[in-house]
Amino acid sequence: MTPHPAPRTRGAALFDVDGTLVDTTYLHTLTWWMALRQHGHTVPMVRIHRAIGMGSDRLLDAVLGADRRAEEDEAIAGAHGTLYATWFDTLTPFEGAAELLRATAARGWRIVLASSASDEEVAAVRARLGADDVIDAATSGTDVTATKPAPDLVRAALDKAGAAPEDAVLVGDTVWDVEAAGRAGVPCVGLLTGGTTRRELQDAGAVLVHDDPRSLLRHLDSSPLARPPR
Template sequence: MAAHTGQGRRSAALFDLDGTLVDTTYLHTLAWWQALRQHGHDVPMARIHRAIGMGADRILDDLLGSGRSRSEDESIADAHGALYAVWYDVLRPFEGAADLLRATAARGWTVVLASSASEDEVAAIRRALDADEVIAAATAGSDVDTTKPAPDLVEQALEEVGAEVEDAVFVGDTVWDVEAAGRAGVPCVAVLTGGASREELEKAGAVAVYEDAAELLRRVDTSPLGRPSRPES
């Protein structure tokens, strides 16, 4: 469902997945911890949690240093993927997450999933959400060369549906989401379900912060997602 904000223009609501719509942040933390240990790296889970939301390339840079040998990066990322895949069939959307997507689409936004996750992970989350009827497009980390906090995924998501930055809003849960959206020129609404604090998200530039998808759904009409699209000219 597209909202035209001029001749052929759309209003796009971009949604992160992990920690925003689905309760997976700590599953990813555990999977990365195990994958790193398999390759001889003992990284505290608290540090790993802080990096969740970046793509695999950025996570390993953050945790192991950008000057390291990258010879084992692919093996570590593959191990994370295999460990995380065990949870595919029991992934749990947050309360109100799927209805938030439907309510957003009903208000005239084109709904796009904008994630740094792998294609398989995005597919598993889409199955868990069961809201494909209102999802116009989705990105994965493999769609771009540089993942969050770079703006590439946000820009790719907009390109997927032909939307401009001035006609978009992003919903995420990490400072990496807020920074990526900001670098693309898109305002970011944040939720607290990924484990980042309200203060951290606001300091990063979030225009509004909600407890979770359910609160954002309840307050959607007074949130940035409730703003009417620009009338057709």
């Protein structure tokens, strides 16, 4: 997909994708659970859900422990990718997600999707989101070696936008988003759409928490996304 030309501003609005713009958190939970079972691991879904938002390496550390058989990682992650791909045609953006991106872009921000998913997953989500007319750039797992809560993904998104940390805001739905943003020096607005509580997001350092994209859209002018730095 051809990136949208960047507006004449340094400000970058970085948006996590899964669980923030598109309702995929519990699909990922289910398909990781199924992939793990295929490889002989029965893990409570709640433990998997708490790790969603991390990259596959960190997620497997969280749900199986660092002393797991690491040689299984690629096969488990591959099984998850195959299972998750069966849902591509039914992925559903949250109400107001595309409108939020357009309203943010209209205020002069560069819009960057900050995801560590595969290129195929990012493309599938973008197709369902239907907002490529205002998306300037997007990251994927090929852009980073260390995934959230490491700051690498946020820094890669900043590089795509040509923006400094002080000129950016990240919108995300997990504590891993908030922590990664904080380590990169970027404020984070949290959404409750991934199943993380308001208190957890605030305790992780979110500067503002809204219920969902539509709520943030309604209050955009009183948020850090009201206008970009000049």
